Amino acid sequence: MEEFVLMKGNEAIAEAAIRAGTDGYFGYPITPQSEVIEYLAAAKPHERTGMVLLQAESEVAAINMLYGGAGAGKKVMTSSSSPGISLMQEGISYMAGSELPCLLVNVVRGGPGLGTIQPSQSDYFQSTKGGGHGDYRLITLAPASVQEMADFVSLGYDLAFKYRNPAMILSDGAIGQMMEKVKFKPQQPRSKKSPDWATTGKTPDRERNIITSLDLDPARQERFNEKLQAKYKKICEKEVRYEKIQCDDAEYLFVAYGTSSRICQKSMQMAREEGIKVGLFRPITLWPFPYNEIRMMSGQLKGILSVEMSAGQMVEDVKLAVEGKVKVKHYGRMGGIIPTPDEIVENLKQNIIGG
């Protein structure tokens, strides 16, 4: 039986990547996630599974390596942090437009610009609302522990291949850097089979495979977009994931993901000690967002505090979910500052309960 090990979130992603049967990792170092490629380099994945590891010349090259590898039917991934993920946006749009699966990891740091290397959650809009050009969506998973950093690697691949769409693990510098116990799944073999759409060389038994997002005919391009939207609708119906903690008797609700959700657990405990019935709703998929699940709670709630290490990005989705039936406010810190449990409780009291 596998034992628990103590590991950084970034290292857990790397180990899980090898065990998930990743065919290729292509990345470019950036703080606070460089441990991913460093761990992989030290772990000799080529000897363990035959996995390809390459430090690319840039994030732009890395995402396009993913495009090539995914187009060849392979399980490919990259990891980066906010500025690097910005550089990848064109490639992500191309992959969505060419219906290519891949796993992306964003260990978010504060922005905008070069910003800071400290943790933040200010890339929510970028991940869930587009980022790159065109009408596409990115399956976005938000881990709240080192264990989930590991577990979401194979979940991300499963969703990416099931829907032929890029999937992203949206983490942050705190979860990437902190050490926790983690238990890994056993080694999965790398797949020997290729999807029938992959460019592996045209054999006489099939037509040629072409990976492209280009179609200049507007009628065909519209039909293709409708096909994409139908796929996204299906993902929204089937793949919403979330966790509810002490929500049954809740009169107030924290909505938070990742590091903020960890802090809110403590805030919830402190508030309940004072007799405030507050629960925690943790979206695990940020896209698709659990709109219905939050809306269904709106009857029992007097107010919702959306907590995020940003100026207030997810709060827009929380407001959309409850359709004005419940008061919703945002509380967050920016620029790499992590809020403390008591300042969240204080904000709940002032802006939701008293406000």
Added chain:
Amino acid sequence: MADDTISTKELIKEENLVYKKSKILTDNEFHYCPGCGHSTTHRIIAEVIEEMGIQSKTIGIAPVGCSVFMYNYMDIDMQEAAHGRAPALATAIKRLLPEKVVFTYQGDGDLAAIGTAETIHACNRGENITMIFINNGIYGMTGGQMAPTTLVGMKTSTTPYGREVSLMGNPIKMTDLIVNLPGTYFVSRQSVHTPGNVRKTKKAIRKAFEYQALNKGTCFVEVVSNCPSGWKMTPVESNKWMAENMLPFYPLGDMKVPEK
């Protein structure tokens, strides 16, 4: 009187055929302008793939530019890259499928401007891929703007009074950079403006595909080409202009050949 001409019926008999369209070319009509070197170079690549019998193991990467639709014409598996990124795609495909033959086909804007980093680093790492570089000194698809390889004094829609070094900088000799990188194994510069040059280009492209099996590094062939529409010339005039102006600046020949 003996009739020594052969009838059409005789002519189309298999044994009398001296030339026909490669099976690797699809029946889609080329969208290229009449006289453009892209068509000839596509045909050469198709013939090389057919003659080497590597259709089932070849994966091509099309660029952004005039040859963006290359995959419509080649009966092989292909991927369409974002502008300039073909060498990154090819790098991953070849590393993940090392038994396959992987090539990129890129124009001067794609390979020598926006994709310079990917070009230099793929060649410097010595990726075991084949890169075909079409250099016609202009952006054809977007309507004739200056390319990184546009000659000094050459008029384009963004250098309407001619390229002036003090304002627009120098034309870049990409292949001269590539040849100095330790990762390249075979580097050649050819053209397709005369039948003799077509034969030489085919020879170079064939080598660039054959050497890939040796796993010794990147094989790179530049094809100096014309752009009758972009240059606003007839095909014949454009080939003449190319020979007189492009070739002195981009001289033809093998630039790096494997040591025997």
